[in-house]
Amino acid sequence: MGIIEKIKEIEEEMARTQKNKATEYHLGLLKAKLARYRAQLLEPTTKSSGGGTGFDVQKSGDARVALIGFPSVGKSTLLNKCTHTTSESAAYEFTTLTAIPGVIEHQGARIQLLDLPGIVEGASQGKGRGRQVVATAKTADLILIMLDATKSEEQRRLLEIELDAVGIRLNKKKPDVVFKRKTTGGITINTTVKLTKTDEKTIRTILAGYKLHNCDVMIREDITTDEFIDVLIGTRKYMPCLYVYNKIDAISLERMDKLAREDHTVVISCEMGLNLDYLIEHIWEELGLVKVYTKKRGAHPDLTDPICLRKGATIEDVCNGIHRSLATHFRYALVWGKSSKFCPHAQKVGLNHLVADEDVVSIFTK
Ligand SMILES: Nc1nc2c(ncn2[C@@H]2O[C@H](COP(=O)(O)OP(=O)(O)OP(=O)(O)O)[C@@H](O)[C@H]2O)c(=O)[nH]1
Ligand SMILES: [K+]
């Protein structure tokens, strides 16, 4: 029996099984099994099969954003509007058949936007080019889930299921659980909070299902059973996501207003060019990009050519952004802006200092 059939069988059994206290442990076991098979499904079987690997597009710029959505929601139209690249767009489904990269230039940053083929329900299980699309999504720094505002709400949940099936967790933090394998000593489970969504017995059942008989588990958050399985599997990817409802030119104001109020959501019309600048600003924010201006001694800061960095960047990253050898000759830096302790005045800092968006930095060398 193939993996897909096995998955089907377990899913059917889960659907048949009534959810109650007596079946909770059995369902937990089935869930663990299901997650394991899904993980296998994603592993490329042979090098040449291509299953599970993404499209071969070189990363470029400061960050990568992937466009995921059902066919004909307007993904290619968005790429055409926001970048200098052209991707064919048309009124029929599956117009786009491969990954097409474009570049959004914003505030000195170069953000790679990847147009991808539309996916269909079941994409994660190998329907269409779906697996290649979702595997490519994993390589991005931000996922844009594009939805057709004129279609039913159901589409959003269906896409979430496909991404979930390949281990992508959207807009979620990694569960605060420490898991350590041991060679002897049995299982120790410690919790620092009261568990209301799962319990120790379920966790032990799942550990047994994975043949883990010696390990330490420290749970520091009120997790669900699914979240615990995520921790065990360990290859989950926690990614930021923006939901983009396109074609608002074709819906009522009331519906637009309702959609726009949802979390992590932006409403746009590619065709009418509505709200596209706002979308790009949101992309910038979600990516947590930081731009820093440099200033030579006695001169004004250079506001035309900022250095673009990721959230968490330090003065060392600024040095590397200017010149490869600058950090080795570094003596100290002066920084003006939000990261300066003495803002609006400058602070003298070392290589490890964290910079903030719109800081001005002067580097002094030996
Ligand atoms: N009304 C309206 N139609 C739009 C809008 N954006 C795109 N369309 C239309 O939607 C259709 C599909 O657009 P595409 O850009 O090809 O969609 P896609 O998501 O790339 O489609 P696939 O590549 O086939 O998955 C085209 O006929 C577009 O003209 C919009 O904002 N409003
Ligand atoms: K299309």
Ligand SMILES: [Mg+2]
């Ligand atoms: Mg397209």
